[in-house]
Amino acid sequence: MSGSLNILVLIKQVPDTSSKAGLNPDGTIDRAKAKRMLNPFDRFALQAALHSKKVTNGKVTALSMGPPPAVEILLEAIEHGVDKGFLLSDRRLAASDTLATAYALHKVIQHLGPFDLIFTGLQTTDGDTAQVGPQIAERLNLPQVTYCEDFSIEGGKLHARRIVEGGHQTVVSEFPALVTVANAYHHLEYKTIRGARLVQELQRNEELKAQYIQTITLDDVGADPELCGLKGSPTIVAHTDKVGQIGGRCVMHQGKSIEMLVNEIAAGTNIKEFVRQ
Amino acid sequence: MTEEAKTPPVVPINANQPIGEVLVFAEQILGQLQPVGLELLGAGRDLANKLERPLTAIVLGHNLGDIPKTLIAYGADKVYVADHPDLEQYRTLPYRRVICNWLEQMPVEPHTMLLGSTTTGRDLAPRIAAHFKTGLTADTTELDVGDYEHKGGADPSKIGLYANCLYAIRPSFGESLKARILGPWKNPQMATTRPGVMIPLKPDWERQGEIVQIPVELDPTDYRLVVKETFQEVKKGVNLADADVIVSGGYGMANAEGFELLRQLADCFENAAVGASRKAVDVGWIPYIHQIGQTGKTVRPKVYIACGISGAIQHRVGMQNADLIIAVNKDPDAPIFKFAHHGIVGDVYQVVPEMIRQLKQNQSATTKEVSSVV
Numbered sequence: 054m055s056g057s058l059n060i061l062v063l064i065k066q067v068p069d070t071s072s073k074a075g076l077n078p079d080g081t082i083d084r085a086k087a088k089r090m091l092n093p094f095d096r097f098a099l100q101a102a103l104h105s106k107k108v109t110n111g112k113v114t115a116l117s118m119g120p121p122p123a124v125e126i127l128l129e130a131i132e133h134g135v136d137k138g139f140l141l142s143d144r145r146l147a148a149s150d151t152l153a154t155a156y157a158l159h160k161v162i163q164h165l166g167p168f169d170l171i172f173t174g175l176q177t178t179d180g181d182t183a184q185v186g187p188q189i190a191e192r193l194n195l196p197q198v199t200y201c202e203d204f205s206i207e208g209g210k211l212h213a214r215r216i217v218e219g220g221h222q223t224v225v226s227e228f229p230a231l232v233t234v235a236n237a238y239h240h241l242e243y244k245t246i247r248g249a250r251l252v253q254e255l256q257r258n259e260e261l262k263a264q265y266i267q268t269i270t271l272d273d274v275g276a277d278p279e280l281c282g283l284k285g286s287p288t289i290v291a292h293t294d295k296v297g298q299i300g301g302r303c304v305m306h307q308g309k310s311i312e313m314l315v316n317e318i319a320a321g322t323n324i325k326e327f328v329r330q
Numbered sequence: 331m332t333e334e335a336k337t338p339p340v341v342p343i344n345a346n347q348p349i350g351e352v353l354v355f356a357e358q359i360l361g362q363l364q365p366v367g368l369e370l371l372g373a374g375r376d377l378a379n380k381l382e383r384p385l386t387a388i389v390l391g392h393n394l395g396d397i398p399k400t401l402i403a404y405g406a407d408k409v410y411v412a413d414h415p416d417l418e419q420y421r422t423l424p425y426r427r428v429i430c431n432w433l434e435q436m437p438v439e440p441h442t443m444l445l446g447s448t449t450t451g452r453d454l455a456p457r458i459a460a461h462f463k464t465g466l467t468a469d470t471t472e473l474d475v476g477d478y479e480h481k482g483g484a485d486p487s488k489i490g491l492y493a494n495c496l497y498a499i500r501p502s503f504g505e506s507l508k509a510r511i512l513g514p515w516k517n518p519q520m521a522t523t524r525p526g527v528m529i530p531l532k533p534d535w536e537r538q539g540e541i542v543q544i545p546v547e548l549d550p551t552d553y554r555l556v557v558k559e560t561f562q563e564v565k566k567g568v569n570l571a572d573a574d575v576i577v578s579g580g581y582g583m584a585n586a587e588g589f590e591l592l593r594q595l596a597d598c599f600e601n602a603a604v605g606a607s608r609k610a611v612d613v614g615w616i617p618y619i620h621q622i623g624q625t626g627k628t629v630r631p632k633v634y635i636a637c638g639i640s641g642a643i644q645h646r647v648g649m650q651n652a653d654l655i656i657a658v659n660k661d662p663d664a665p666i667f668k669f670a671h672h673g674i675v676g677d678v679y680q681v682v683p684e685m686i687r688q689l690k691q692n693q694s695a696t697t698k699e700v701s702s703v704v
Contacts, residue, residue: 148650150458152465164559168473168494178374181625182456182469183468184452184455184459184468185456187460190457191456192463194551196554196555197453199422199452199453200478207666215449217449218359219421219562219563222554223557225556226554226555255547257397265522285500287463287464287465288467288513289483289511289512289513290511292510293507303671303673304672306674307662308675308677309357311680311681311684312684314676315681315685316688318674319688319689319692322656322672323654324575324689327574327600327602327632327644328692329599
């Protein structure tokens with residue numbers, strides 16, 4: 054059994070693409086109208102952090118970066134049992150790529166830390182890069198366990214199972230370490246009644262809320278604005294191409310009985326050649 | 331002054347900067363070279379030819395045997411080999427140390443570095459990118475080099491024309507657009523690509539190349555994480571790469587049971603597998619190994635039957651090269667009908683059972699014919 058751990062979980066608010074709100078007919082997204090949600094992968098990171106808190110009698114801090122509405126996901130984290138939330142929110146962070154994001158977040162982590170364990174989701178559903186976690190680990194010179202799907206804390210070390218190409222791997226890491234959690238992680242911790250009551254209370258009482266959730270800027274953590282946002286990003290999206298139409302024009306089959314539609318496909322294509330005999 | 335002198339041709343800002351090589355990280359697992367490295371050499375060869383620079387590969391491991399020669403046969407001009415017992419299995423910190431040390435001592439850093447977007451590549455690439463504070467684009471679907479005119483932005487000193495930039499091209503989030511991502515300000519310009527996306531060259535076993543042993547100097551801190559065991563698992567019935575027919579389901583399948591129906595349809599074919607769109611995987615109806623698309627597998631079957639899949643660009647890039655695409659969707663305006671060859675507008679829960687019925691009928695009809703001949 055280890056002593057109580059000081060745990061950090063990184064979470065992000067992303068557009069909810071499963072909701073119709075903000076979704077244009079052509080499949081593009083109107084970010085202003087889109088519903089917002091906690092990045093689905095971060096839910097697993099949150100669970101992993103809360104599990105570590107429980108087994109080590111530790112403390113969990115949640116950190117997010119984004120515009121002010123991202124406070125919503127910090128409240129959600131508190132509902133689940135996180136002890137404290139921080140939102141790094143600063144206009145100078147706009148258009149940050151993964152390198153600039155990792156720079157800014159590592160400055161906050163240095164300011165709030167030290168932490169024994171840092172959890173992140175494997176990736177976000179809006180960026181899909183899976184880069185920010187390892188880039189923070191590099192900045193902080195930490196060992197990392199990516200694609201983690203299960204773990205235990207024994208003898209002051211992290212014993213983890215991670216996904217590798219075509220299988221699994223078991224690893225043992227010293228603390229401190231950074232862990233990116235895959236969506237196969239399954240030790241679910243539920244919202245607590247205590248958490249739900251607390252959040253209700255926080256929504257009524259701004260003063261109390263400020264004790265649990267703090268919004269901070271680059272200046273608060275001594276981050277260099279030149280290394281953030283567009284200026285600090287080595288990559289830019291230079292050009293977007295409309296995707297050209299490919300293949301032949303689609304032969305549409307509709308407005309007849311299902312039997313006839315399927316028959317047209319069977320007659321009009323070569324799929325029968327592949328049927329099991 | 332002549333007229334010409336007044337309007338000089340635009341000189342790229344980076345015209346005097348030396349251009350480095352194109353470097354590919356070749357991944358091995360338990361001594362087996364992974365195909366993605368060979369695919370990246372195929373893409374890298376084209377970039378290296380355009381830049382008129384060598385294509386190099388770097389491979390780490392222990393007792394690597396013929397791997398360096400194989401990399402040369404598939405297009406590498408030079409192979410950097412780090413052979414050490416402690417590199418036998420991939421671990422972030424030792425691999426990162428050896429690669430970063432090697433790149434740091436190069437007189438000119440590589441222009442481009444490509445890695446597979448595998449569990450290893452996605453673990454390693456961001457560490458290297460953060461170490462060199464350079465740009466990294468994930469899951470690219472196309473790579474190219476060309477000019478770029480930077481017209482504005484936060485830093486006026488960057489405005490101007492840049493030559494020989496890596497174009498890292500990937501679908502952009504939530505849009506039917508492809509984004510061209512550039513980072514000409516810092517080398518190496520880095521990108522990862524999913525296995526199956528790029529095409530390897532035909533191997534030329536007569537091809538000559540240079541093999542360079544590189545130093546391995548690890549630090550005690552590189553041993554903070556140890557690998558206990560690696561398990562390779564045999565996957566049953568998920569051979570998407572070799573299947574002639576792929577029956578694939580999306581969010582329109584509505585539940586996990588829907589995929590059981592798709593399995594029944596797949597069973598009607600001789601060599602078929604079940605695929606899925608990302609949304610169906612995200613909600614847990616089917617495991618990730620079935621996922622087709624930008625963040626899943628790229629497939630080229632003879633027949634692709636898309637059931638309840640809307641056809642977002644992220645899915646399309648993973649299956650658009652199928653010989654025949656048949657789409658079933660109840661929404662006649664679904665984007666999938668813009669690039670499928672045949673489309674059925676209808677409810678998957680009516681169409682798929684009818685397909686199964688007709689294919690089975692066909693099957694028994696053929697069997698009867700055969701038996702009557704015999």
